[in-house]
Amino acid sequence: KRHKFWETQPVGQFKDKEDTSLPEGPIEPPTPLSEVKQEPYNLPSPYEWTTCDMDSEETCNEVYVLLKNNYVEDDENMFRFNYSKEFLRWALRPPGFYRSWHIGVRAKASKKLVAFITGVPARIRVRDEVVKMAEINFLCVHKKLRSKRLAPVMIKEVTRRVHLENIWQAAYTAGVVLPTPITTCQYWHRSLNPKKLIDVGFSRLGARMTMSRTIKLYKLPDSPATPGFRKMERRDVPAVTRLLKNYLSQFVVAPDFDEDDVEHWLLPTEDVVDSFLVESPETHEITDFCSFYTLPSSILGNQTYSTLKAAYSYYNVATKTPLLQLMNDSLIVAKQKDFDVFNALDVMENETFLKELKFGPGDGQLHYYLYNYRVRQELKPSELGLVLL
Numbered sequence: 038k039r040h041k042f043w044e045t046q047p048v049g050q051f052k053d054k055e056d057t058s059l060p061e062g063p064i065e066p067p068t069p070l071s072e073v074k075q076e077p078y079n080l081p082s083p084y085e086w087t088t089c090d091m092d093s094e095e096t097c098n099e100v101y102v103l104l105k106n107n108y109v110e111d112d113e114n115m116f117r118f119n120y121s122k123e124f125l126r127w128a129l130r131p132p133g134f135y136r137s138w139h140i141g142v143r144a145k146a147s148k149k150l151v152a153f154i155t156g157v158p159a160r161i162r163v164r165d166e167v168v169k170m171a172e173i174n175f176l177c178v179h180k181k182l183r184s185k186r187l188a189p190v191m192i193k194e195v196t197r198r199v200h201l202e203n204i205w206q207a208a209y210t211a212g213v214v215l216p217t218p219i220t221t222c223q224y225w226h227r228s229l230n231p232k233k234l235i236d237v238g239f240s241r242l243g244a245r246m247t248m249s250r251t252i253k254l255y256k257l258p259d260s261p262a263t264p265g266f267r268k269m270e271r272r273d274v275p276a277v278t279r280l281l282k283n284y285l286s287q288f289v290v291a292p293d294f295d296e297d298d299v300e301h302w303l304l305p306t307e308d309v310v311d312s313f314l315v316e317s318p319e320t321h322e323i324t325d326f327c328s329f330y331t332l333p334s335s336i337l338g339n340q341t342y343s344t345l346k347a348a349y350s351y352y353n354v355a356t357k358t359p360l361l362q363l364m365n366d367s368l369i370v371a372k373q374k375d376f377d378v379f380n381a382l383d384v385m386e387n388e389t390f391l392k393e394l395k396f397g398p399g400d401g402q403l404h405y406y407l408y409n410y411r412v413r414q415e416l417k418p419s420e421l422g423l424v425l426l
């Protein structure tokens with residue numbers, strides 16, 4: 038397959054896949070800032086660049102509506118991600134964020150927002166190197182403007198603006214195969230509301246299974262089992278940071294979180310991110326942590342339901358409580374919060390609990406990529422300690 042754009046980019050190329058002599062690390066050196074293109078890339082004449090200020094209710098709503106109607110759908114067009122406005126504000130305003138990296142394209146005549154791409158700064162460790170990167174996300178072109186090679190222009194423009202901040206690497210995921218994944222992960226799904234998942238056509242009644250038998254199969258206790266299991270609070274940030282940094286150090290690729298990052302990414306935010314920890318009733322030591330984020334999806338073409346309430350496993354650390362028990366408590370609180378499904382990737386140590394907790398494998402794959410950074414050989418999902426939104 039010809040990748041006319043991606044073959045021009047500093048990313049691992051398919052032709053170099055077997056060449057293990059190529060060194061790990063940056064593919065191209067930084068450009069002197071004076072040599073970075075100062076002006077935006079040219080768009081087709083009916084369109085213009087715009088910077089989307091997510092603090093503006095109006096602009097945030099335009100972004101929300103564009104994504105709600107034009108962002109990622111599954112292969113069977115059963116679902117389309119429906120990121121909420123508060124989720125988008127959370128995802129796009131971490132410590133040190135740049136408004137200039139929240140890039141939109143408007144039609145000059147109507148001023149309608151027709152495309153979007155974002156970056157947020159992150160410190161990502163690759164083996165022993167902590168690299169300042171941009172996490173690229175929410176690339177979206179309106180359905181009516183597809184296949185016009187707009188995406189490469191969006192990507193080059195966000196790259197240019199990231200370069201202007203003296204950052205030369207990026208991390209991103211996609212459901213499509215591009216040059217060249219550093220690893221490929223599998224989605225897994227744990228039914229919490231099996232009747233709804235069967236009614237929408239995602240799940241099917243198992244052979245020799247009745248609906249009531251199926252509901253019983255996925256039934257969960259009314260409350261968590263672990264003594265000392267409670268919601269995370271601001272006072273827990275230092276302890277959770279220590280726990281998480283230590284835990285993530287075992288993975289080949291992982292975020293290098295400090296307390297400010299943990300406060301932003303993991304402090305509970307209603308309808309956005311939920312996090313819990315285990316505080317030992319005896320010693321008051323914080324020994325375990327679990328979290329999931331809220332990402333609803335529109336259900337396409339169903340008369341009864343319009344929205345799927347989905348929880349996505351985020352970062353989990355088990356040092357005293359068995360991970361299996363901790364994640365079962367996560368499922369229990371997700372069910373209490375009326376989620377329909379709990380999703381997880383086979384990253385980190387997730388594969389140790391997925392089958393036992395009745396997750397089923399999805400048919401979608403998620404490919405992870407680094408821009409301008411070669412990794413010696415493809416990673417196993419269990420070597421990855423990074424969850425992108």
Ligand SMILES: CCCCCCCCCCCCCC(=O)CSCCNC(=O)CCNC(=O)[C@H](O)C(C)(C)COP(=O)(O)OP(=O)(O)OC[C@H]1O[C@@H](n2cnc3c(N)ncnc32)[C@H](O)[C@@H]1OP(=O)(O)O
Binds near residue numbers: 044110182187196408
């Ligand atoms: C140092 C800083 C560096 C920062 C930048 C780092 C890199 C960041 C990279 C971005 C990371 C985003 C991560 C992210 O947001 C999470 S992945 C979600 C991407 N968004 C969607 O799937 C939403 C629905 N689809 C669309 O809106 C359009 O189909 C899009 C806009 C996806 C493509 O629009 P289109 O109208 O369908 O297509 P053309 O404009 O005609 O362009 C065709 C070219 O685009 C390549 N393409 C297609 N999908 C892609 C994808 N998901 N990543 C990268 N490239 C993608 C494709 O291979 C081809 O290039 P090739 O000819 O070489 O094969």
Ligand SMILES: CCOC(=O)c1cnc2ccc(OC)cc2c1SCCC#N
Binds near residue numbers: 226347380
């Ligand atoms: C019921 C299980 O499937 C999903 O939760 C779901 C929901 N919405 C989507 C929207 C776009 C989409 O495009 C790939 C997939 C989904 C999926 S499956 C992959 C995500 C996970 N887990």
